[in-house]
Amino acid sequence: MRDLPGQVGAGGLALIVVTALAGCGTSAREGDDSVLHVDTLRGGRILVTNPDPFETPPPRPQLRPPALVEDLRIGSVDDPCSSFGEAFSIAVDDEDRIYVADLQSSEIRVFSPEGACLRTFGGAGDGPGEFSWLAGIAWQRPGLLWAMDAIKLRLTVFDSLGNALETHRFGHPMGASLPWPMWVAADTTLHISNPGAGTIEKYGSGPGLTVLGAFRKPTVEYDYYAPSARTSGDGRVTLQELSTVPHSPEIVFTVDHEGEVWLANQAAFDLHEVSYAGDTVRTVRLRRPPPSLEGRERDSLAAATGLDARRLPEYKTVLEAVNVGADGWIWVTGDERTIEAWDVFNANGVYQGVVVPPVPIERKPFPVYGAGTITGVTRGELDVEYVVRLRVVR
Template sequence: MSQPTTRGCITTGILVLTLCSVGCGNPSEDAGNGLEVVVRDSAGVSIVENAAPAPDSRLPWEFGTQPSLSIGAVDSGEADQLFRVTDATRLADGRIVIANSGSNELRVFNADGSHAATWGGRGEGPGEFISYSPTAVASWRGDSIAAVNPWGTRLSLFDADGNHGRDVSLDPTMLDVIDLLPDGKIFTSSGGGLSGNMTGSSGLVRSNAEWGILDEGGALLASLGEFPGSEFYAVFAADGSLAGGMPHPFGRGTLGAVWGGFVSIGVQDSYEIKAFGMDGSLVRVVRREGDPESPNHADLDDYYARRYADLPDEDRISNPNAVRDMPLVEAYPAFSEILSDRAGYLWVREYRTAAWTVFDPEGRAQGLVETPPGLRIFEIGEDYLLGWVYDELGVEYVQLWSLSRQLTS
């Protein structure tokens, strides 16, 4: 989980946006490269309308050709043999803390990749984790390091030396931790998955989830309202009770991330990101042109053919039969991921690609960047990416990649 701090607006050499100030007569400008932005005020809310960057365009930002650090090993039996990594964060001194949920530990590595310490462990006591947690880790208020244990309904806080300080009990209705704010607040939601008491007929279902901000004690500070959860394919029994279900492979949901001093929420049905203040008030709406395409049944068949390609013949036939009646969603998600960096920029990933649209701290599109393929990004610093990959053998690695932002004023 990244913890961004806004450092001001930076413009790029090839995608400089000439903006008309809010409230002027004609706020639409074109910088000559086809990228247009309109900024207006609506009852105190900033509305930022962006043109879509050309699909083949790229910001002049460069990543290393190889990771500068890679932590992971095959059958070493040591701390660098990772299992079910869920998150990682880089501390100010260069150490990397990895949430290794398969062993219910935080594994700490020095800047050179050597193992420094292991914190936590499996159990229900203070500072211990259960049920494939910790699910996330981040620097928190002061010099604390927070690890999320949702099934234990708490955050566990450690100091820089790994000493367990205290646990923070989370609101039991808001256990899906989206992100952590550096000042000690918690961005969270109630989840919005399938419920066992649902009734109906087989097909697509979607439950709403409440999103909110918890205070440093884990109590609800501000509600942000309800947003749609992920689209599921639900199968109901003859009596109407829920018999089973699975996420739709092209299902849309709601994503979020901390963005500077705000929290941002994007419903994947359209390309729109909303930013909220700590009191729950809407302060900014960022939109980008682009209508998601609609999948067809051939796309769905192709997805499952690829998913089940490595199964034995019998399973490869029976598994697709289990989803043969799955309906299509109206459209693909408008985007697939939201992150923000420590310079206050918002990164929104294009659906199923390595390209991201980058927005400046005010919500104006700067252009596209393409991150290393296969890298699941946990954190974006001013000059690095921290993420996770696995190889063809399923061996997991946490990697650090250099990032050079070639910017001009």
């Protein structure tokens, strides 16, 4: 791995200034931090550097971010199928059917693109197709649904009708992810986070579990008196202290529709596209400095955690998670319990602005970012859960 996370080597820059700014309406000038730049770094990595319109003095880039419109809502307080105990994971198939893994019942509910309940399968138990803790699901073309049991560390493969086809032992006993991150790329490869091994593992088309590769995730070495993490010479970082201190950064990750891994250090707004071989293909940067942690907020956090205020980071984390849609658009969330807004980039890494959903979306279960849609969970009155589909209007 090279130049990760959040730091870019300065040597060997070949500066290419982009004059067409995808609707920003600003002409580029070399060295001007208020315009978009695309740089080719040593080794061929592309660095896309975006100005932050909220940090840029006037005249600021004029952005036209897309809008989100709710076009489907599934949920009920009395219907057995659409009354969710706890929607824990979501998947969407090629026909836009929606699969919801319910934690309390250990069931998988299947809904039509119009929201009608089609079928329910799974359930609590030890037998084939049953779960002790239904922690994650993912759809794989042409017709397979993968489901993870976090207690048994077992993957079950279902067909589109809910018939259990195969089960596979997965992972190491000392790690679990709740919910469990799983992705399927356009080439139908299945990608699963293995927290016990500290890897993201790639498998071929099911229902077998053929290993095609593994990507070792970096971890954070954090200096509490500095705004960012540090890396060793080979681009890898080691864990110095696993801390519950607020705003201690982590390396967050996702897998995109092309099967590439995206990494980001929560302390820096640098998003890195990395191959399974460990080569950084592209970095998308937003010139947004992390906000300072100071004053009453700093004192309050010190009192709440029982720590000396001097041990707290000087800066807050600048992002919480990064996700990439099936169309290549990048959606970045902040540090909130629910998603109130996204910072959004198009497939070329050009910043589009802040996109606000019509309803708050829960960060967990992980929303499904499709090509022009986002499917996630919101909460209504009496804390009732609803699965909603938001359509992107550009």
